[in-house]
Amino acid sequence: MKKIQMVDLNGQYEEIKDEVNASIANVLETAAFVNGPEVHAFQKELEDYLGVKHVIPCANGTDALQIAMMGLGLKPGDEVITANFTFAATVEVIALLQLTPVLVDVDPNSFNIDPLALEKAITPKTKAIVPVHLFGQCANMEAVLDIAKRHNLYVIEDNAQAIGADYTFQNGKKQKAGTMGHVAATSFFPSKNLGCYGDGGAIFTNDDDLAHTLRGIVNHGMYERYHHDVVGVNSRLDSIQAAVLRSKLSRLDDYNARRREAARSYTEAFEGNKNIMVPKMANGCLEICENCDCHVFHQYTLRILNGQRDALVKHLGEKQIPCGVYYPIPLHKQKAYQDERYQEKDFPITNQLVKEVISLPMHTELDDEQITFITETVNQFVNKPLSS
Numbered sequence: 001m002k003k004i005q006m007v008d009l010n011g012q013y014e015e016i017k018d019e020v021n022a023s024i025a026n027v028l029e030t031a032a033f034v035n036g037p038e039v040h041a042f043q044k045e046l047e048d049y050l051g052v053k054h055v056i057p058c059a060n061g062t063d064a065l066q067i068a069m070m071g072l073g074l075k076p077g078d079e080v081i082t083a084n085f086t087f088a089a090t091v092e093v094i095a096l097l098q099l100t101p102v103l104v105d106v107d108p109n110s111f112n113i114d115p116l117a118l119e120k121a122i123t124p125k126t127k128a129i130v131p132v133h134l135f136g137q138c139a140n141m142e143a144v145l146d147i148a149k150r151h152n153l154y155v156i157e158d159n160a161q162a163i164g165a166d167y168t169f170q171n172g173k174k175q176k177a178g179t180m181g182h183v184a185a186t187s188f189f190p191s192k193n194l195g196c197y198g199d200g201g202a203i204f205t206n207d208d209d210l211a212h213t214l215r216g217i218v219n220h221g222m223y224e225r226y227h228h229d230v231v232g233v234n235s236r237l238d239s240i241q242a243a244v245l246r247s248k249l250s251r252l253d254d255y256n257a258r259r260r261e262a263a264r265s266y267t268e269a270f271e272g273n274k275n276i277m278v279p280k281m282a283n284g285c286l287e288i289c290e291n292c293d294c295h296v297f298h299q300y301t302l303r304i305l306n307g308q309r310d311a312l313v314k315h316l317g318e319k320q321i322p323c324g325v326y327y328p329i330p331l332h333k334q335k336a337y338q339d340e341r342y343q344e345k346d347f348p349i350t351n352q353l354v355k356e357v358i359s360l361p362m363h364t365e366l367d368d369e370q371i372t373f374i375t376e377t378v379n380q381f382v383n384k385p386l387s388s
């Protein structure tokens with residue numbers, strides 16, 4: 001059996017090596033290292049793929065979130081609501097801009113922001129909501145957009161983990177993750193579903209004026225050379241990364257299908273195990289359908305319901321099966337983000353999830369032998385009933 005990896009970037013590279021090497025060599029020949037033709041071509045291709053009017057490439061996903069918030073003109077003291085159960089980058093940029101992060105609990109099935117908790121947290125100071133599309137599946141955007149509209153709030157999608165995912169509204173309309181709010185941020189960190197070979201990120205919006213503002217902010221606040229109209233940042237995607245991303249974007253749907261296929265195999269193997277909760281599909285899907293893109297499985301995350309999660313992590317380590325706990329500590333308990341307004345009773349789900357979740361190896365190169373070894377090892381350890 002091939003050595004199991006959490007993310008197998010080498011195996012994926014082998015398949016596209018000739019194409020990627022040639023396009024990188026081309027960038028080296030032309031020496032257009034920053035904002036070159038590759039960056040513009042990638043930007044256009046991603047706009048077409050997503051069905052969004054503007055993609056603004058930048059240096060990483062954290063910058064993308066920060067620049068999105070700067071572009072909306074949020075002011076110190078404005079409250080921004082986001083999920084307690086997410087990667088720290090989301091709340092970090094809110095705090096950095098001296099906005100006030102307001103953390104709320106999540107849904108126990110989707111792990112995404114709980115619309116009821118969200119609406120309860122709104123105050124007259126609230127200006128924006130950041131739904132995070134965690135682990136590859138969209139937050140309940142129908143509810144989030146409705147709440148935002150009623151309370152006149154901006155919606156900033158953190159789409160670092162769900163690029164390529166579809167969201168289906170109740171009226172049947174489908175939209176890609178990252179195209180539903182006022183603005184969205186994504187990351188091209190190597191392990192993301194669309195990852196480059198270094199750092200990269202992008203901001204998406206359908207708003208022409210906001211896109212213009214954002215393009216200046218990423219470039220030192222310049223709209224005309226050496227005229228600095230606003231305080232900006234320096235945040236660029238380089239041409240070598242754009243060349244890599246073009247090759248991978250043309251394969252993104254296939255990559256996501258391969259992740260979904262691995263997820264189907266995992267779920268089939270775990271379904272009889274009462275101590276394991278497999279990932280639930282939002283959008284009312286009962287199973288991981290072959291042709292539907294509602295979940296792109298950035299992570300395949302189980303809940304271990306019998307208190308054995310930490311023991312399982314240790315056991316998998318002994319069996320050379322990598323795994324991850326995303327995320328082990330709720331943000332409201334992180335030193336940097338403590339706030340007297342937070343009360344434990346407001347976060348029952350987050351507090352439970354941090355004790356139960358475990359993410360299994362998930363990438364485009366998993367084979368049946370590896371999946372069988374992983375699922376058998378997990379099932380044996382988590383007391384699979386003998387009958388199934």
Ligand SMILES: *Cc1c(COP(=O)(O)O)cnc(C)c1O
Nearest residue numbers: 060061062087089160161187189
């Ligand atoms: C990865 C990630 C980010 C940050 O992206 P970087 O490119 O690493 O800065 C932000 N939010 C979430 C949810 C992420 O998973």
